[in-house]
Amino acid sequence: MKLMKKLDYVVILVLIIFSVVLYFITNNSFSGIGEDVNKKAVITIDGKIYKEIELAKGHNEEIEIKSQYGENVITIEDGRVHMHESDCKDRICIRMGEISTPGDSIICLPNRLMVKIVSEDKNNDELDMILK
Template identity: 35%
Template sequence: MNLGVGKLKKVDFIVAFVVMIIAFAGMGAMRTGGESSSQKHAEIWTEGQLYRRVDIKEGYSEKIKIENEHGYNVVYVHDRGVEVTEADCKDGICVDMGFIENDGQIIACLPHKLYVKIVSDIENNEVDAISQ
C-alpha cells in the first residue's frame, strides 16, 4: 500500500521556495539593520572621565595622543573604526587588542586607566539586528 510518501508535488517545491526567499530576506535585513541610519562614535575615557568623543565616518582619520601620570597611548581613528597603535605600558595588551569597529566593542589599557568604546546613536529601546 503506497500512501504517496516520498513523492514531492509541485506545491511542495513552491512552499520550499517561498520559505527560502523569506529566510534570505530576513538574513539580509539583519545584516543591514540600523547601520546605515546610525552614526558611530569612539568614546575615549581616562581615569573615569570622558576625555573625548570622536565621530567615526568614512574617509576620516586622526591619531590622538593621550598622556597622563601613568603614561601615554596613541588612539588611531580610521576606516570606520579605532585601534590603539602605541602605548608605553609594560604589557601592551591594549595595542594587541587590535582594530574595533562595532557598537559596544572596547579596547582597555588598565595600567594607564584608559579605555576606548564604540557607541552609536541607536536608541536603547530600538530593535537592533541581534534582537530581531
C-alpha cells in the same frame, strides 16, 4: 556492525544542507550591524571622558594621549579604531585589534584608558538585558 541504510544517508544529507543554509543566513543578516547608525568613539581616562570623536567613513585621525598614568596613541581610520602605541608593560591593548561596532571597547588597565564605541541611534532605547 550494521551497514548504513538509505534513510541514514538522506538524514545526513538534510542536516548538512540545513547547516550550510543556516550559516549563510546568519552571516548575511549580521554582517551590516552597526554600519547604518551614527557612531562615536568615547575615550575615558580614569573614568572621566577625555574626548569624543565622530566615526565616519573617510575620517582619519591620530590621537596622542599623555596622562599621569602613561602615554597612548589611538588611530582612527574609516570608522575603525585601534590602539597604535602604548607604553604599558604587556601591551594587551594593542593586541585587542580594531573596533568598529557599538559596544566594542579597547581597555588599557595600566594607563586607566578605555576607548568605547557608542551608537547615537535615538530610536534604539530598548533594554539589552535585565538582571535579577
